[in-house]
Amino acid sequence: MGQIRAVLCGYYGQGNAGDEALLASLLQMLPPYVTPIVLSANPKKTRDRYGVESCSRKAFFPVQQALRKSDVFIWGGGSLMQDATSALSPLYYAGLMGLAQKRGLKTIAWAQGIGPLNRNLTRWITRKAIAGCHAVSVRDRASAALLTDWKIPYIQAPDPVWALDSKPVKGLWDLPAPRVAVTLRSHPQLTPARLDNLTRALIDFQKATQTCILLVPFQASQDLAIAQSIQPQLPGASHIFSLKDPRELKGLFQGVEMAIGMRYHSLIMAAAQECRCFALSYDPKVSLLMEELNMPGWDLTQLPDDPNLISQTWLEHYVNGDPLSPHQIQSLVDRALMHRDLLSDALGAK
Template structure:
């Protein structure tokens, strides 16, 4: 391997939903940066990332990399002229469930780079849902012109295929967060507690239904568990302040229903995604609505119960041969409590049953960084 001083430098822009302090998306960024650094070193190049961020100063302070405003065309033009390529991803960037403007933004950034002759790389994206047919064309155009294309599930690959993207060019890989390590110097819980300690059930909820019926059902299910088994319900807000507010709604409802001999609390892990990963590692079971709460649990081999609000939840669980315990439309409180107690009583069996799938996802999560580093190494710098 070349010495650090002599390694060729490749400057790469990273585009995604970054700088909004959403733990899942920040974990994606942290995972991508880690993987690019390690794969660049392995292949004898130094990859210098420049992140498009909603809060560049915060992103730079958090990750120690360059960051620039994501909504400034003049800044993007300047950085594209200086860069060797652009990475788009990961996360659910190409979907219109949250509005029609998202897809034009991310495809526009890609098209701008391609117009300037810069290679583009699609990094483990979740594609869809795309309900507006007119958005197929810009997605198809930038995907076909990208040098490397990876998505995080078969359903995303199939959707791109229906849009007209050649499926033999699409690599299906895990979410990058499967490769995220715990913070340096920390250790996950051994999942063995003294007889005095209550087992911890981590809970990741978010607002979804406007009438709040999904959170009401979650509260009822957690109340049945809390009365059946003494546990500590630890709420983990992945996107602040919204998830903390949703958690407080459920906690207030639980207070009214009653907790038996159980306890509850709201965690405050801060903005660092690795600290949230550490929080999840210390749970005995995780009940998750956020996709990255479930990915964190798989990363740390924590038995999980998923509550589905979007196909991406079911798609991830399917890769572990797991079915969601319920949806935002339907959740049986008794069935939830039955499954939670079974996981609390038999965590080792769960880990053994899913070890092979988890190991495979961890290993394959590095694949996009390996491919991108190899392509960057082969390039002649302009």
């Protein structure tokens, strides 16, 4: 079989570790006869980190050239088609998908988390773009229900990051144990009052457990300032881990007893490494993950006002909570590899 060229399109090169983890998972799962061209907001960093060809995602002529010399177009994983944060984002992704389909490329919507779609226009555009794809996979039952309603064939499997390879983190094992990882991000629902309550709860929790707190920004522009504001207030050992390689981020959780997280992929990475997890949901995708894994947590809008109640709840889960069993994790990993099988089946011939 000859080499196939594939354009990979997602929220890549934006400094978001979750989307970088999806790109790393996609590259890991691509058949060896596929040469990727990644559309990125930072092509140089993408080339250097993954050793792949990359071009600017918003440079019209390079993108056109990449499509002209390719056989396949793949929407990378994640919540690309949603209008909760931006009405323009789905127009961009649907526009590229439509252009690829018009050029006759084989098109794949891969590991999608579709929605929320609050506008009729973005809902219509999403349906039209996905209906034109040769193959579709989704990562949650809400997306699956939507495609069922639209009568579009698909496979449903857990997020690909469950199956992402991990790498050891330099210096992690030099820090005192036990360790607890915390991943918070800026969001309208994380009000100053709620952040203050979480910080006070974390202080009490650390005093009670004598744990080393690892503050883990997943996107520096949204997470780092919060981590930097919390760390000086902690009475015990702590460390901020700003890791760029998503495989190292996943590896970080190998040395962690418990994770408290807002970030969707921080909870997946932690659960995959047998951590106890406690979720703080700001988005339907996090709430769905909590339901699917029976993961304890709160919707941020329902966060208790009493820091003592928060810390006591965390302490109870730290002492008595159970991580996923190795059997449960292996089942999720095996099913996540269905996204790899879809790629192999779809790309088996031009």
